[in-house]
Amino acid sequence: MISVQVNLHTILKNVTTIKKFLCKGTKFCAVVKDNAYGFGLIRISQLLAPYVDCFAVGSIAEGITLRKAGIKQDILILGICTDILNAIKYNLIITIENTEQAITLKRHKLHPRIHLAVNTGMNRFGFSSIHDFRETICLLAHEQVEGIYTHLAYESDHQAAIKTALERFNKFVQICRKHFPNIIVHAGCSGVVNYPAAHFDMVRIGKALYGGVSETHTALTITSRIIAIKKINAGTTVGYNGTYTTEKATVIGIVRGGYVNGIPTQFANKVKVLVGKQLCPIIGRICMDYFFIDVSQITSPLTQTVTIVSTHPGQTLMDLSSQSQMITCDLLHQLTTSLN
DSSP states (O other): OOEEOOOHHHHHHHHHHHHSSSSSTOEEEEEEEHHTTTHHHHHHHHHHTTTEEEEEESSSHHHHHHHHOOSSEEEEEEEOOHHHHHHHTTOEEEEESHHHHHHHHHHOOOEEEEEEOOOOOSSSSSBOOHHHHHHHHHTTTTTTEEEEEEOOOOOOTTTTHHHHHHHHHHHHHHHHHOOTTTTTEEEOOOOGGGGGGTTTEEEEESGGGGOOSTTSOOOOOEEEEEEEEEOOOOOOOOGGOOOOESSOOOEEEEEEEEEGGGGOOGGGTTTTETTEEEEEHHHHHOOOSSSHHHHHHSOTTTTEEEESSSTTTTTTTTHHHHHTTTTHHHHHHTGGGGOO
């Protein structure tokens, strides 16, 4: 069977590494939305609790789960929250990203803790209009507005775009601080680790916790075994639709684990796995519960361990993301399928 192991020590090591890049005094918000990227919401949050200042979740249900699990830190709900009463009950911070939300709070005389979201190019959530933002600030004048944040659409390899986004964000921050001088300012996107101007009072970090940026280490090890071998001639196709054709006589290893186990179909004909000390290419399409590798160079390959993801060069999350042309978050979610 396919084996997926999470290295908790590596996750904590990544936290330490990230903190070294942050400006002095910058707080750390761990993004654990969507079941902590598949790693387990409660397990990861309890692990990180002694080392981070805040958690960010994707829904009120996740926030309540963390409170019931004993998490004491601030918990920010990213996106839109409509269950304000439970947000207040469980001391969760909601996001206000449009004027209509502020009007609703005022109409129903609800007083949750609030962070304001600003759109700086992502065009997902957040205020885009300074006029609307000013109007909302007036509506919230007597509310618990504790923070303002943005989510960057680009990472550190697009510094010009980040600079433009932060210049826009700072205009909103200046307006907000005139009314709420003690707000906490924060930006999200794991790539901002290398961009000090985006650190503000706090940074929100997600995929970097698990090795999703180049400075951090892969916190997953995924292995399986070769359960059968087959010798085929040159000019023979392999797998569905014959996407791979052998150029010479080849020994194929059939490996347990396919897309139902989280092995991305994008790995087909692009990614190599480790058998012993030898990297072997995946050939042909990924099947539902099996995939094929070329083991022609391996002595006695049957039953040998196949390492799919590890800290080995060529097998890290960043390596696999590049080879398969997948975004790292998508890759993480697929690879953690077997954990849940």
